[in-house]
Amino acid sequence: MKAWNSFFSFNVKSVIKKKTFMLPMIILIFGVFGVYFANRSATNNVNIVALVAGDTKDMQRQQHQFKSRGHKVPKALTIRLKRELALKAAYDNKDWSTAAANKIKINNEDIQSSKNSGDQQGVSALITENIELEFVKANNVFPEVEDMGVHSVNFLNDLFDIYFPIVVTVLFTFMVVPLFIGKYQHEKNMDLLFPRSSVWLESNRFITGFFVMFFSFVLLVCVAVAVSGIFSGLGNPHYPVVIVRSMPGPTISIIKVIFEALCLQILALLSLIGLIQLVSNLTQNQNLTLLLVIGFSVCQTIAASKLAFLNSIVNWIPGTYFNTISVIDGTVAFETNNHAVTFMNGIIMLLAYNIILISVNLLTNKYKKVY
Amino acid sequence: MIILKGVEVSFKGQFVLKHISYQFKDQMFYLIQARNGSGKTTLLNAIVHLVPYRGEIEKTGTANDYFYLPNDFQFDSSMSGRDYLTLFTNLWSSAIDIEMVIKKIKLESFIDKKVVGYSLGMRQLFVLALYIVTDTNCWLIDELNNGLDEENLQLLVDSLLQAKKQNRTILFVTHQIEKIAPVADVTINLNGGNLNESVE
Numbered sequence: 001m002k003a004w005n006s007f008f009s010f011n012v013k014s015v016i017k018k019k020t021f022m023l024p025m026i027i028l029i030f031g032v033f034g035v036y037f038a039n040r041s042a043t044n045n046v047n048i049v050a051l052v053a054g055d056t057k058d059m060q061r062q063q064h065q066f067k068s069r070g071h072k073v074p075k076a077l078t079i080r081l082k083r084e085l086a087l088k089a090a091y092d093n094k095d096w097s098t099a100a101a102n103k104i105k106i107n108n109e110d111i112q113s114s115k116n117s118g119d120q121q122g123v124s125a126l127i128t129e130n131i132e133l134e135f136v137k138a139n140n141v142f143p144e145v146e147d148m149g150v151h152s153v154n155f156l157n158d159l160f161d162i163y164f165p166i167v168v169t170v171l172f173t174f175m176v177v178p179l180f181i182g183k184y185q186h187e188k189n190m191d192l193l194f195p196r197s198s199v200w201l202e203s204n205r206f207i208t209g210f211f212v213m214f215f216s217f218v219l220l221v222c223v224a225v226a227v228s229g230i231f232s233g234l235g236n237p238h239y240p241v242v243i244v245r246s247m248p249g250p251t252i253s254i255i256k257v258i259f260e261a262l263c264l265q266i267l268a269l270l271s272l273i274g275l276i277q278l279v280s281n282l283t284q285n286q287n288l289t290l291l292l293v294i295g296f297s298v299c300q301t302i303a304a305s306k307l308a309f310l311n312s313i314v315n316w317i318p319g320t321y322f323n324t325i326s327v328i329d330g331t332v333a334f335e336t337n338n339h340a341v342t343f344m345n346g347i348i349m350l351l352a353y354n355i356i357l358i359s360v361n362l363l364t365n366k367y368k369k370v371y
Numbered sequence: 372m373i374i375l376k377g378v379e380v381s382f383k384g385q386f387v388l389k390h391i392s393y394q395f396k397d398q399m400f401y402l403i404q405a406r407n408g409s410g411k412t413t414l415l416n417a418i419v420h421l422v423p424y425r426g427e428i429e430k431t432g433t434a435n436d437y438f439y440l441p442n443d444f445q446f447d448s449s450m451s452g453r454d455y456l457t458l459f460t461n462l463w464s465s466a467i468d469i470e471m472v473i474k475k476i477k478l479e480s481f482i483d484k485k486v487v488g489y490s491l492g493m494r495q496l497f498v499l500a501l502y503i504v505t506d507t508n509c510w511l512i513d514e515l516n517n518g519l520d521e522e523n524l525q526l527l528v529d530s531l532l533q534a535k536k537q538n539r540t541i542l543f544v545t546h547q548i549e550k551i552a553p554v555a556d557v558t559i560n561l562n563g564g565n566l567n568e569s570v571e
Binding site for chain 2: 005017018185186188190195
């Protein structure tokens with residue numbers, strides 16, 4: 001046990017003291033700060049008031065024209081304008097409940113217009129927004145802008161959704177590859193010099209790699225929660241996430257989505273380690289390992305959104321479930337029309353993928369060619 | 372005991388070791404001398420299975436009884452000498468006191484610095500310390516006398532004498548035999564891929 005712990009702490013220290021760990025971590029931490037402040041700034045331009053600002057100005061101009069020509073201002077225009085101005089006033093006073101109530105009424109009018117014009121996508125988007133606004137109205141919480149959350153829970157949800165699937169995969173791969181490739185020197189496997197079996201040494205490295213990745217990930221989550229919590233607050237853990245489907249309706253609380261995303265993310269990290277270990281031992285070359293692992297992982301991750309010909313089998317691709325939030329909120333299932341892409345199937349698929357990778361790694365190490 | 376039976380090593384069709392058969396007995400100090408590029412390191416690499424070979428190599432005991440660090444071993448760029456001493460002591464389940472070895476080999480001034488920053492002389496002393504802390508029965512040593520000044524060379528010789536007293540088996544390969552030869556029990560010439568023994 002002493003030897004195991006010693007090799008483990010040596011490996012951890014060796015990984016975290018390298019530039020290949022520090023630089024990606026600095027990039028990720030600054031990235032989290034950058035995304036938060038970008039969201040904060042963008043929220044001012046695309047919030048529920050900003051979205052109707054153009055319409056408000058247009059109606060004010062029309063109202064002015066009607067009056068200047070001595071015509072009667074249409075009642076519908078007056079009501080709409082009144083609602084939009086009430087929305088702006090409430091939003092400026094941070095009276096989120098009233099702002100949401102007015103926006104729901106405005107949206108309901110727009111839903112009708114969209115229905116009349118046959119814009120089903122527009123109807124769906126407005127219904128989704130209304131579901132969230134009902135929660136804002138009932139709880140008087142800040143109405144978050146889609147994909148630009150600023151409160152901790154919402155920000156975390158968006159980070160998991162937009163940035164983590166690919167960025168974390170790529171940068172974490174850079175961090176841990178040296179751990180698995182360092183033993184190959186001058187085309188020789190230096191592990192043979194140690195009085196421990198290959199399985200013992202590689203199992204220790206696997207656990208080290210996962211330990212480093214897991215705590216780096218936890219650190220990123222903590223930084224994200226801290227920065228958004230300090231500047232905007234933690235947010236409401238019951239904020240609704242609307243399940244994506246042709247006619248939106250059911251919701252899940254954002255905290256449940258984050259918890260489920262964490263489960264998928266941890267399994268995804270585990271499988272990334274297994275893949276790095278396998279490819280390192282097969283190629284015995286750092287650059288080739290980076291290329292193959294990143295290429296394979298990224299291709300799997302984007303398959304669900306970019307490779308339409310794979311839609312029918314996307315549920316069998318482990319990397320699909322790296323898109324944690326999109327799997328949980330039903331986006332992947334809806335967009336690929338593959339309803340087998342669910343959280344539970346993700347857990348099963350990633351567990352199976354991990355078991356296969358770990359087994360192949362163990363077998364590779366057990367029957368490694370020794371001269 | 373290490374027994375070589377018809378061992379052959381070739382790289383790209385060229386034989387480095389030619390059908391070598393030899394028995395290295397326990398508790399003996401073998402000095403294997405040869406010019407550069409004549410296969411000294413390859414012989415040690417073959418014994419620990421680092422390179423592919425034909426023939427048979429038999430070793431008594433377990434992996435825990437042997438220690439070998441090739442001359443071209445690359446230490447981790449972020450780790451200190453002390454990190455390695457601690458790791459190797461634990462990997463070989465040794466009970467040797469690291470601090471005592473650090474003092475004995477006079478590593479105090481640089482042992483906490485990164486190994487990759489060591490000069491050749493510092494590195495050689497550090498590697499000697501690794502041999503001592505692993506406390507194995509058999510030392511396979513690759514040109515550890517290179518780059519050492521007189522004082523440190525004497526330190527190496529003293530450590531080898533001490534190892535002999537402790538009944539360790541030592542295979543020391545080098546092309547500079549002057550200071551080491553008097554300590555050896557058997558001197559072997561490795562030339563043209565063959566081993567030729569001369570008992571001192």
